[in-house]
Amino acid sequence: MVDIETEFLFNSWYVAGWSSDFQHALKPLTILNEQVVIFRTDKGIPVALEDACPHRKLPLSHGRLHADRVECGYHGLTFDCSGSCVHAPTQQDAPPNVRVKSYPLVDRYGLLWIWMGAPDAAEPNEIYHIENFDNPSWGKTPGGSMDIACHYLYITDNLLDPSHVAWVHVSSFAGAGTEDVPLNIDRLKDGILVSRWMQDREPPPYYAPMLSFTGNCDRKQHYECRVPSIAINKSIFTPKGQGGGRYRSTRQQFCEYFIQFYDAG
Ligand code: FES
Ligand SMILES: [Fe+2]
Numbered sequence: 639m640v641d642i643e644t645e646f647l648f649n650s651w652y653v654a655g656w657s658s659d660f661q662h663a664l665k666p667l668t669i670l671n672e673q674v675v676i677f678r679t680d681k682g683i684p685v686a687l688e689d690a691c692p693h694r695k696l697p698l699s700h701g702r703l704h705a706d707r708v709e710c711g712y713h714g715l716t717f718d719c720s721g722s723c724v725h726a727p728t729q730q731d732a733p734p735n736v737r738v739k740s741y742p743l744v745d746r747y748g749l750l751w752i753w754m755g756a757p758d759a760a761e762p763n764e765i766y767h768i769e770n771f772d773n774p775s776w777g778k779t780p781g782g783s784m785d786i787a788c789h790y791l792y793i794t795d796n797l798l799d800p801s802h803v804a805w806v807h808v809s810s811f812a813g814a815g816t817e818d819v820p821l822n823i824d825r826l827k828d829g830i831l832v833s834r835w836m837q838d839r840e841p842p843p844y845y846a847p848m849l850s851f852t853g854n855c856d857r858k859q860h861y862e863c864r865v866p867s868i869a870i871n872k873s874i875f876t877p878k879g880q881g882g883g884r885y886r887s888t889r890q891q892f893c894e895y896f897i898q899f900y901d902a903g
Pocket of ligand 1 (some may be wrong): 650693694696711714
């Protein structure tokens with residue numbers, strides 16, 4: 639049996655943070671219960687290393703960053719971007735086989751993605767694809783972030799749960815049948831989708847000004863989670879009679895959540 643308090647999927651891409659969170663400075667993070675230090679080199683290339691010097695375990699984030707190398711703040715062992723020790727102050731040659739773990743990183747969609755598992759298995763093409771990210775006819779709202787003091791599965795639970803909308807989001811997403819229309823649940827290859835069409839309903843006051851039509855609507859709530867930590871919420875509105883199986887495409891409101899794991903607590 640898997641203990642959900644401690645077990646994580648390691649061979650997966652995770653969001654380490656916004657790309658702009660990482661500069662030419664040593665930033666310590668705990669991801670999947672591992673101590674990691676992330677920085678950009680003097681050329682802007684992101685690097686993630688294990689945050690523990692192999693000599694006496696001082697976190698490398700307590701040391702100094704020189705161009706593309708990290709110097710330990712205890713006795714000066716120095717590591718390159720691959721995690722290899724390249725300088726030991728009291729020795730002529732760097733000790734062979736002394737290294738820290740190095741984690742694959744990809745800068746994409748304004749996010750820094752980290753691979754915490756076996757480095758050879760990291761395939762950047764498997765990073766979750768954000769449709770229309772570069773399509774100029776779509777808008778983008780700059781994101782923020784929230785720290786939430788709970789196990790991450792409570793957040794995925796919430797983001798897969800349209801049934802709370804009528805009771806919690808009374809002045810915004812509620813209405814149009816959210817209180818009583820049954821939900822469909824579909825198991826996906828790498829996730830789960832909870833959704834429902836609510837047909838021939840009055841648009842909720844919150845959404846009505848955003849719609850490109852008047853009168854009643856068909857509305858879809860699409861709540862999807864992809865393993866391990868990506869949630870996609872779509873709100874789809876069509877003029878009444880054009881939703882459900884007849885839906886092709888029309889105006890959508892669409893947001894994605896990237897859930898970041900700092901620890902298992
Ligand atoms: S603990 Fe890092 S060099 Fe000694
Ligand atoms: Fe909610």
